[in-house]
Amino acid sequence: MEYVSPEGLRLDGRRFNEMRQIVAEIGVVSKADGSAVFEMGNTKVIAAVYGPREIQNKSQQLKHDRALVLCEYSMAQFSTGDRRRQKQDRRTTELSLVIRQTMEACILTELMPHSQIDIFLQVLQADGGTRSACINAATLALADAGIPMRDLAVSCSAGYLNSTPLLDLNYVEDSAGGADVTVGILPKTDKMDAKLPMETFETVFALASEGCKAIAERIREVLEENTKQLEYRRAA
Amino acid sequence: MLQSKVFNKKTRGGRIQKQVREVYLRDDIYCGAFACKSCDTSAARLSSPKIIVLDTNVVLHQIDLLENQAIDNVVVLSVVLDEVKNRNRSVYNRIRALCSNPAKQFYVFSNHVHKDTYVQAMERESANDHNDRAIRVATLWYQKHLGGTSQVLLVTNDRENKRKATEEGISAETIEAYVKSIGQPDLLDLLAQPTAEDITMEDADDSRPSKRKLVYLEHKPMSEITAGLHRGIYHQGKLRVNRFNPFEAYVGSESIGEEIIIYGRSNMNRAFDGDIVAIELLPRDQWQEEKALSIAEEDEDEDDTVHLAPNSADDAPRISSLAQETSGDKNAVPARPSGRVVGVIRRNWHSYCGSLEPMSLPAGSGGTAHALFVSKDRRIPKIRINTRQLQNLLNMRIVVAVDSWDRQSRYPSGHYVRPIGKIGDRETETEVVLIENDVDYSPFSSQVLACLPPLPWSVSSEDVSNPVRQDLRHLLVFSVDPPGCKDIDDALHCTSLPNGNFEVGVHIADVTNFVHPGTPLDDEASKRGTSVYLVDRRIDMLPKPLTEDICSLRADVERLAFSVIWEMSPEAEIISTRFTKSIIKSSAALSYVEAQARMDDSRLTDTVTTDLRNMNTLAKIMRQRRIDRGALTLASAEVKFQIDTETHDPLDIGMYQIREANQMVEEFMLAANVSVAEQILNQFSSCSLLRRHPTPTREMLEPLLRTAAAIGLTLDVSSSKALADSLDRAVGEDPYFNKLIRILATRCMTQAVYFCSGDLTPPEYHHYGLAAPLYTHFTSPIRRYADVFVHRLLAASLGIYKLPTVFQDRPQLTSVADNLNYRHRNAQMASRASVELHTLIYFRNRPTDAEARVVKIRSNGFIVFVPKYGIEGPVYLTAKGEKGAGDWYVDEEKQKIVKMDGSLSYSVLQTVKIHMEVVEPQPNRPKLQLTLL
Numbered sequence A: 001m002e003y004v005s006p007e008g009l010r011l012d013g014r015r016f017n018e019m020r021q022i023v024a025e026i027g028v029v030s031k032a033d034g035s036a037v038f039e040m041g042n043t044k045v046i047a048a049v050y051g052p053r054e055i056q057n058k059s060q061q062l063k064h065d066r067a068l069v070l071c072e073y074s075m076a077q078f079s080t081g082d083r084r085r086q087k088q089d090r091r092t093t094e095l096s097l098v099i100r101q102t103m104e105a106c107i108l109t110e111l112m113p114h115s116q117i118d119i120f121l122q123v124l125q126a127d128g129g130t131r132s133a134c135i136n137a138a139t140l141a142l143a144d145a146g147i148p149m150r151d152l153a154v155s156c157s158a159g160y161l162n163s164t165p166l167l168d169l170n171y172v173e174d175s176a177g178g179a180d181v182t183v184g185i186l187p188k189t190d191k192m193d194a195k196l197p198m199e200t201f202e203t204v205f206a207l208a209s210e211g212c213k214a215i216a217e218r219i220r221e222v223l224e225e226n227t228k229q230l231e232y233r234r235a236a
Numbered sequence B: 001m002l003q004s005k006v007f008n009k010k011t012r013g014g015r016i017q018k019q020v021r022e023v024y025l026r027d028d029i030y031c032g033a034f035a036c037k038s039c040d041t042s043a044a045r046l047s048s049p050k051i052i053v054l055d056t057n058v059v060l061h062q063i064d065l066l067e068n069q070a071i072d073n074v075v076v077l078s079v080v081l082d083e084v085k086n087r088n089r090s091v092y093n094r095i096r097a098l099c100s101n102p103a104k105q106f107y108v109f110s111n112h113v114h115k116d117t118y119v120q121a122m123e124r125e126s127a128n129d130h131n132d133r134a135i136r137v138a139t140l141w142y143q144k145h146l147g148g149t150s151q152v153l154l155v156t157n158d159r160e161n162k163r164k165a166t167e168e169g170i171s172a173e174t175i176e177a178y179v180k181s182i183g184q185p186d187l188l189d190l191l192a193q194p195t196a197e198d199i200t201m202e203d204a205d206d207s208r209p210s211k212r213k214l215v216y217l218e219h220k221p222m223s224e225i226t227a228g229l230h231r232g233i234y235h236q237g238k239l240r241v242n243r244f245n246p247f248e249a250y251v252g253s254e255s256i257g258e259e260i261i262i263y264g265r266s267n268m269n270r271a272f273d274g275d276i277v278a279i280e281l282l283p284r285d286q287w288q289e290e291k292a293l294s295i296a297e298e299d300e301d302e303d304d305t306v307h308l309a310p311n312s313a314d315d316a317p318r319i320s321s322l323a324q325e326t327s328g329d330k331n332a333v334p335a336r337p338s339g340r341v342v343g344v345i346r347r348n349w350h351s352y353c354g355s356l357e358p359m360s361l362p363a364g365s366g367g368t369a370h371a372l373f374v375s376k377d378r379r380i381p382k383i384r385i386n387t388r389q390l391q392n393l394l395n396m397r398i399v400v401a402v403d404s405w406d407r408q409s410r411y412p413s414g415h416y417v418r419p420i421g422k423i424g425d426r427e428t429e430t431e432v433v434l435i436e437n438d439v440d441y442s443p444f445s446s447q448v449l450a451c452l453p454p455l456p457w458s459v460s461s462e463d464v465s466n467p468v469r470q471d472l473r474h475l476l477v478f479s480v481d482p483p484g485c486k487d488i489d490d491a492l493h494c495t496s497l498p499n500g501n502f503e504v505g506v507h508i509a510d511v512t513n514f515v516h517p518g519t520p521l522d523d524e525a526s527k528r529g530t531s532v533y534l535v536d537r538r539i540d541m542l543p544k545p546l547t548e549d550i551c552s553l554r555a556d557v558e559r560l561a562f563s564v565i566w567e568m569s570p571e572a573e574i575i576s577t578r579f580t581k582s583i584i585k586s587s588a589a590l591s592y593v594e595a596q597a598r599m600d601d602s603r604l605t606d607t608v609t610t611d612l613r614n615m616n617t618l619a620k621i622m623r624q625r626r627i628d629r630g631a632l633t634l635a636s637a638e639v640k641f642q643i644d645t646e647t648h649d650p651l652d653i654g655m656y657q658i659r660e661a662n663q664m665v666e667e668f669m670l671a672a673n674v675s676v677a678e679q680i681l682n683q684f685s686s687c688s689l690l691r692r693h694p695t696p697t698r699e700m701l702e703p704l705l706r707t708a709a710a711i712g713l714t715l716d717v718s719s720s721k722a723l724a725d726s727l728d729r730a731v732g733e734d735p736y737f738n739k740l741i742r743i744l745a746t747r748c749m750t751q752a753v754y755f756c757s758g759d760l761t762p763p764e765y766h767h768y769g770l771a772a773p774l775y776t777h778f779t780s781p782i783r784r785y786a787d788v789f790v791h792r793l794l795a796a797s798l799g800i801y802k803l804p805t806v807f808q809d810r811p812q813l814t815s816v817a818d819n820l821n822y823r824h825r826n827a828q829m830a831s832r833a834s835v836e837l838h839t840l841i842y843f844r845n846r847p848t849d850a851e852a853r854v855v856k857i858r859s860n861g862f863i864v865f866v867p868k869y870g871i872e873g874p875v876y877l878t879a880k881g882e883k884g885a886g887d888w889y890v891d892e893e894k895q896k897i898v899k900m901d902g903s904l905s906y907s908v909l910q911t912v913k914i915h916m917e918v919v920e921p922q923p924n925r926p927k928l929q930l931t932l933l
């Protein structure tokens, strides 16, 4: 299968180092303390954050000196069509865990002892890169909720197909069986699905990191825009 | 700019699923014209102010024309490329090659993502109409974009598209009109014949009466075929035409589970070898009757030509002779199901090499002549072509492509593609051999060459410090090969151990250290499958720097190897086996002759010679043990040419002499292959690549048994051991007799084949000829891809690296094995054809007398085998055409042809003296003729 034409165009018209269109918006769930929608092309994730609040279930409280971060991830029935039902459970648990660890590492939990932060993520449409979209949406929602963070956690994927490193894989590219790397900047690199020789890995990793920087830029813009609007409202 | 493409797709369960795909429309797609003022021209290709845009049908059907240098300044749209890719992969590869060829000005315009030429599908618009519209939109864009600076012409043979284009203000032409407008009438030969949907050529072949007799039955429509396959009344399979009798074909069908025979051209119903066809079975009572008929039809018999003696059953006709069919006991051959073709599901049409049937030039010149093309490949029917240059083509080997075959024509129609050269010319005929056997002899692409390590290459310090690589440079390693061998795959060492045992090592070039899975280099090697050895050249599987330098285990240089090392007792029992990647430094690259001379020269006592002698002693024991186990010492008539270094013509020809040194090397290679086969199968029971040699059936050995019986020799064929013993006992009065019997035995057997261990059960893994339960190929990775594959398996079994993903994909693995068998077979046929060609050239000016042995009796003479030259051919006792003139009769049982008056007779295996001479019964069609002295 030809995922990149000899003219250097991917199936959806992008070049190797181009990200899909990003749409980000915060404050979309009125009842939540913080919320956001994050879209990368056809992949669309909504995040809602509740907290910091009092710990609901005392038995879960292991350490009192920092906040407990919980994450629930789900996928809308209609989000993927019919593609991957069986593996959903394992994937769901695994994803929740990865996202929780990523967010926990970036929240200044020690500033909020005896409290709990809940992050709810729902994938509305899945077209590749859901893991990254979830992390980006969660970051925005946490910022919206005013939860103190070390830095913005952002994520972007990159893969390697037809001997070309590709930024931000869509579903078709993601299912091609090539190697892909999801890079979460700030806490740690998380996962790689297939094996890559070291030098290839480095180029793919560098590409994903570039993607992360671009996303971080975008998220900052959204947040700054929001701050301006708040200031404007306050002034009015 | 973003466009969402939404389309509905039916899932397998029948539900409708909505799929949304994005398209990012761009403003950085440039027109590719150097003259353009508004575009970036750094990647421009189009220099002429006359630009043509091609419609899909033109690319699909006229690729031969497009490859001609007269066609240039072409815009190839991405929608066109996409459709071509879906419809015909081979044409797609060719048009892509044109687009990337720097000598051509073919520019790919990605119209499907350009902001001004993206075309959204309209409701109820067919995919075809949508594409046509996109092509017109793009052409119109070019016309406007380039304004007055260039003329843009749409070339289409789709009548509807042409009409719409003209309406929309686009200049459009048919390909015929375009070719005529550029004033090169010879190019018209390259045009494919139009099919019904296309615009008829203006000068279409008017000699074809519109209402002609139907020669063939109709092909059922696809819907009916699908339904028929579903209901089990039709069967699907690949049609394979008998190489030795083009009027007979076979279809292996899964639904029947048995091979179905198709007799005669009318039952084949216009299907070509390799086509995927749908067939229906004939009523049972027609099965036998058809068979008799087809043999009568088979009048142009294959035995008519002198050819290289067959080396295996694969080289010989499947149904050996008429006599066998009719004289054998009536129940011996059960009726096999026969059928006929009702439709062609997928064509395997490609281009074919051959020449035009000799004909007289039509009166006047310059006009179009109708000629019949005869392919070198006998399985292909004659092809009708039109040409305006008959005179130039008559004495040429040419390439012709097939375009269509309608019910009214006895033969398919095609068009002339290109000349290869003059008939009989060595270069030309060699190229024909390569094309005919589907051997890719094109130079390696730049992508493939880019995978090579930089030169000069040498063992690096990382290689030395690599923990998986053992440093064996201290060992006295040497290689033994044919003289002048440059691609040295293997080297050996043998040292005495203090305990009286020997350490013997087989070191094989570490090709997989340089050829990595998934790279263009690996893909290319996997496609080629093997190097091809012709008399005067070698077509490599891997690029030369790897073959002759980096991988080749040459003397006095450090090289990477994959080693099999045994501890062996003086009785050649394997005490232990280990495998390791290694670094070696060969101290000598010996030829067989040199190695033999050293061993024979008792004055020499140097280490290399001592090691050689020790190895030879071990090898002899191993060989004897193998023979005791029942391995067959088969024989084939391999010939060797001595080639003039300047003219490349053969100077001398003779049997290839096998020395002990050859057998010694062979023995250790066999042992290494067996050890590796055991190791990989042990680790990867379902995805190992092995090699099996099927046990010949009694039916296959029938010709041998009949010949033996005729001379009063009984052979026990109940097992390979029994056969081996019988062959040992078959000693005649002359020394050559035993070898002759072995040669006849060998040609009854099929060849060994590669397979994937998961596809068969362990008893089927057996290698009959070697009497080995397991066998594979490990020792020649420079020239065989199977060995590359096996190196990866072995490395993975040792934990050196992970098994590439292809090993998890069984169907993929099976297709790799199938391709290797196909390539291997083709390489052998190409080698044989090359030897036949050089034999003919050799005898052209050298009429020769020789001794020959009768190997088969026929009604009007017999077939002789000429051991000295390894060839076989007919000797006629009655002139051709006077078959059964009554002077001679055949004694079937004694395999004897006797003169009516009893004065003279010839029996099978008898020695006769013959005269060999090249004659030209037809101009430019030289052939070797054998006559009795």
Ligand SMILES: [Zn+2]
Pocket: B030, B031, B032, B033, B036, B037, B038, B039, B145
């Ligand atoms: Zn332009």
